[in-house]
Amino acid sequence: ASLAFSLLRAPLSRPAGRLDPAASAPPPRPAGHRRIVGGGARMALAEPREEARNGVANKVALVALGCPKNTVDAEVMLGDLQSKGFSIVRHAEDADVVIVNTCAFIEDAKKESIEAILEAVALKDGKNKGGEGTKGGGGGAKGVVVTGCMAQRYADELSGELPEVDAVVGFEKYGEIGPRIEEIVTQSGYSMPTVEVGTTDVPFRPEWERYRITQQHAGYLRVAEGCDHKCTFCAIPSWRGRFRSKPFDAIMTEAKKLVASGVTELNLIAEDTNQWGQDFGSEDGRRLADLLHEIAAIDQVVRIRLLYCYPSYFSDELIEAIATIDKVCKYIDIPLQHIADPVLKRMNRPPKDHTVKLLAKIRDRVPGVVLRTTFITGFPGETEADHMELVEFCKEWSFQRAGVFCYSEEEGTPAAEMTDIFVPAERSDRQRDQLTGLIQEGQRRFAEGQVGKTLEVLIDRPGEGGFGSVGRTRFDAPDIDCCVYLPQSFPPGTYVAAEITDTFDFDLVGDAAEALEGMGDDVLRSA
Numbered sequence: 068a069s070l071a072f073s074l075l076r077a078p079l080s081r082p083a084g085r086l087d088p089a090a091s092a093p094p095p096r097p098a099g100h101r102r103i104v105g106g107g108a109r110m111a112l113a114e115p116r117e118e119a120r121n122g123v124a125n126k127v128a129l130v131a132l133g134c135p136k137n138t139v140d141a142e143v144m145l146g147d148l149q150s151k152g153f154s155i156v157r158h159a160e161d162a163d164v165v166i167v168n169t170c171a172f173i174e175d176a177k178k179e180s181i182e183a184i185l186e187a188v189a190l191k192d193g194k195n196k197g198g199e200g201t202k203g204g205g206g207g208a209k210g211v212v213v214t215g216c217m218a219q220r221y222a223d224e225l226s227g228e229l230p231e232v233d234a235v236v237g238f239e240k241y242g243e244i245g246p247r248i249e250e251i252v253t254q255s256g257y258s259m260p261t262v263e264v265g266t267t268d269v270p271f272r273p274e275w276e277r278y279r280i281t282q283q284h285a286g287y288l289r290v291a292e293g294c295d296h297k298c299t300f301c302a303i304p305s306w307r308g309r310f311r312s313k314p315f316d317a318i319m320t321e322a323k324k325l326v327a328s329g330v331t332e333l334n335l336i337a338e339d340t341n342q343w344g345q346d347f348g349s350e351d352g353r354r355l356a357d358l359l360h361e362i363a364a365i366d367q368v369v370r371i372r373l374l375y376c377y378p379s380y381f382s383d384e385l386i387e388a389i390a391t392i393d394k395v396c397k398y399i400d401i402p403l404q405h406i407a408d409p410v411l412k413r414m415n416r417p418p419k420d421h422t423v424k425l426l427a428k429i430r431d432r433v434p435g436v437v438l439r440t441t442f443i444t445g446f447p448g449e450t451e452a453d454h455m456e457l458v459e460f461c462k463e464w465s466f467q468r469a470g471v472f473c474y475s476e477e478e479g480t481p482a483a484e485m486t487d488i489f490v491p492a493e494r495s496d497r498q499r500d501q502l503t504g505l506i507q508e509g510q511r512r513f514a515e516g517q518v519g520k521t522l523e524v525l526i527d528r529p530g531e532g533g534f535g536s537v538g539r540t541r542f543d544a545p546d547i548d549c550c551v552y553l554p555q556s557f558p559p560g561t562y563v564a565a566e567i568t569d570t571f572d573f574d575l576v577g578d579a580a581e582a583l584e585g586m587g588d589d590v591l592r593s594a
Contacts, residue, residue, distance in 0.1 A: 125252050126154045128162035130183050131280055133170030135287040135336045135374065136307075137215055138280065141168045144214070144241050145278035151245045155278055159190060164233075164248045165208050169215035171306070173475035180217050187211045188231045210251030212236060212244065219264060219306040226260040239265025242272070267308035268293065271317060275324035282527055284560030285545050286330040290318055290358070291337035296377065298404075299415050299481040300446065300474065303338060312343050315353055315361075322362050331560065332370040332525060333362060334544060341376040341385060355380075356388040363394040369562060370525070372544060374400040378417050378425055390433040396541040399429065400439040400468075406460040407453035410446050413485070426464065437542035439468035444502060445495025446474045447485035454498050458505060465509040468548055471502045507573070514549070514570040524565045524577065526557045538563075540575070551575045555583045 127148055131141040144166070145155055159165045165187040169180035190208040210233040213225055219237040226235050233251045236244055240263040247261060274289060281287070293308040294301075322333060337343065344354040362371055371394050378401050389395050405411055408419050430436060442457060461469075473495045476483050517540075524538040527545070535556035543549050552571060557563055557579070565577035 125248060126156045126161060126163045127166060127248065128156050128159040128164075129166040129168060129280075130159065130187065131168045132180055132183060133168070133172065133176065133215060135334065136289060136292075136338075137168055137170060139274060139277075139287050139289050139336070140215070140238070140241065142277035142279055142281070143272075143274050144168070144244060145280070146276045147242060148245055148248070149278050150276065153245070153248070159187060159208070162190075162208055163252050164210040164212060165190060166212045166214055166244070169213060169217035171216035171220050172303070173472065173477075175475070177217060180215070184211065184213055184225075184229065184232065188229065191231060210234070210248070212247065212251070214241065214244070216303075216306055219267070220302070222262050222264045226262050230260060232260045234261040234263070237264030238267070238269045267306055268311070269308065271311075271313050273317070273321070275321040275328075279328075282545065282559060283329045284525070285332040285334065285527070286325045287336050288318065288322055288325065288333045288362075289313065289337060290335050290340060290343045290355075294338040296339065297415050299413060300404075300443065300477065302477040302480050305479060307338060310339060310342060310346060312346050315344075315351075315358065318358065319361060322368075323365060326365055326367045329560065331367060331562075332372065332545075333368060334372045334374055336374050338375060339377040339380070340373055341380040345380060354382065354385070356382065356384040359385075359388045359392055359395055363392045368394055370394060370396055370541060372396045372398055374544060376401045378403060378422050381425055381429065386429060386432050389429075389436075397433055397436045398439065398468075398542045398544070399433075399436060400544070401426075402441040404441065404443050405446065405449075405453070405457055407449070407456040410449050410453050413448055413482070414443075414446060415481075437467045438464075439544070439548070440466050441470045441472065442502060443472055443474050444498040445490040445492070447482055447490060448488040449490055449498075454502075458502060461502060461505055461509075465512070466506060467510060467513045467542065469506045469510075470547075471499050471506065473499050510549075510573045511570070514573050514575055517567045517575055518569065519567065521564050521566050522551070522575075522577070524551045524553065524563050524579065526553075526559050526561045526563065528559055529556065536579075538565075549574045551577050553577050553579050555579050557583070557586075561586075 127145075129141055129145055131138055149155055156162050167180065167183050167187050169184070170176040171180070187208065188211050191211065211231065212234045213232055214236050218225065218235045222235045222237065225232060234247045236247065243263065247263075269292070271292070279286070291310060291312045293310045294304045295310040296304070325333065341355055343358060344351070347353065359371060362368060371392070373389070373395075376399055389397070389399065403422060404414060404416055406419050406422065411418055426438070429438070444454065473492070474482075474490065522540045524540060526536045526538040527550075528537050529535070530537045530552060534552040534554060536553045538551050538553065539545070539548065540551060551565060551567070552574065553563075553565055555578075563579040563582035565579040565582070567575050567577045569576040
């Protein structure tokens with residue numbers, strides 16, 4: 068099992084989801100949307116929307132860890148619970164039942180999930196980690212439910228090692244969480260955890276009735292699930308199942324429902340987003356380019372963004388759609404993982420020649436495109452020459468957005484069996500730091516190159532420390548990329564034209580005085 072389970076019964080080093088002091092820098096990120104060190108994951112507690120219809124509704128809090136796919140799962144899950152009369156509360160200390168929606172992507176993410184579960188379990192004693200009573204002064208949480216990728220992958224381990232957990236629920240059983248919570252709240256005495264996991268190839272269900280934990284103006288639109296690729300380092304297909312495209316009509320219904328709720332930026336996600344439609348067969352020739360055209364035809368949609376694109380399936384029609392549809396952000400997220408052919412071959416990834424030709428085609432046909440990617444250092448068998456080839460590649464291509472991770476050994480994967488060619492952790496760390504530093508230099512240059520330009524900024528939240536608003540450009544995805552800080556105050560969800568006047572490391576500082584002057588008093592009062 069994962070090394071993360073060594074944390075069980077061990078003292079916690081820090082609260083789950085909290086950044087180390089050295090990792091934080093002003094202006095602060097918004098509370099409740101904290102970035103997790105090492106994994107790029109996000110932790111959020113649901114914001115309350117409305118009180119329960121009566122004073123006795125069971126109260127539920129959810130700790131959301133992991134990627135946007137997990138976020139969609141969490142929002143749909145909470146939407147189900149709210150529709151059944153449960154009250155969603157902001158603080159875990161105030162809840163009758165705490166749901167921990169876990170992540171199992173890499174070892175750091177699994178450790179964060181274990182820490183979060185242990186903290187939730189501690190609330191069942193009516194005390195927080197410091198030994199003080201809960202915020203509401205009551206008897207503490209009555210139950211803890213574990214969901215997400217760790218529940219799907221490690222159900223038996225979690226239930227065996229953590230009998231204090233009341234239920235471990237996999238993807239297929241999310242619709243049955245309500246009855247489980249009712250049982251937890253009303254049961255008396257001790258009982259072993261209920262384990263309900265089900266299949267990995269979960270049928271699609273409507274995902275537009277959500278209790279939103281993201282910004283109300285920006286939403287994730289899942290277009291597919293699962294993965295058929297056989298990357299040797301990745302275990303995700305073992306718990307997310309085979310690749311399957313969500314039906315076209317279902318996606319369009321969900322997009323329109325999200326837009327009707329106030330969403331103007333749709334971020335398309337899947338394990339392999341650009342593979343959408345490839346499994347439809349000859350009876351349905353619609354592919355991602357067709358879907359982009361249809362979504363763009365929705366009047367209220369302002370931005371469409373592509374995340375999690377595999378470095379294949381980029382047809383000429385898709386590249387043309389990205390280039391010519393104004394609403395599609397000229398931003399593409401393509402995780403490459405490496406560039407040296409010996410490493411790519413062991414990873415079972417597309418070869419260097421294919422990748423270089425693809426990137427060249429995209430940059431040639433989509434002027435000004437911003438490319439986001441991820442790289443892995445220390446993959447088994449990687450030599451110093453392989454690493455330096457990756458360094459030179461990053462220098463040549465100067466990716467504007469990128470993340471670098473050390474190889475994480477995942478049990479059950481072919482790479483985990485390559486024990487005779489494992490790379491020492493010290494070398495992997497050093498290579499990661501070197502590559503990160505190089506990429507950050509390029510990101511700073513890119514930010515400095517925006518000074519003097521006027522860019523469209525979508526306001527995400529009120530500012531702090533002398534700034535009135537914080538937003539994002541078209542080349543910044545929610546939660547994972549950079550921000551624009553403005554002195555003016557605008558309501559979240561507002562689009563403004565801002566002149567970029569300065570930089571703050573990778574972030575931008577702008578001025579939108581002209582936009583402020585053009586706004587009516589009724590809009591400004593809502594800020």
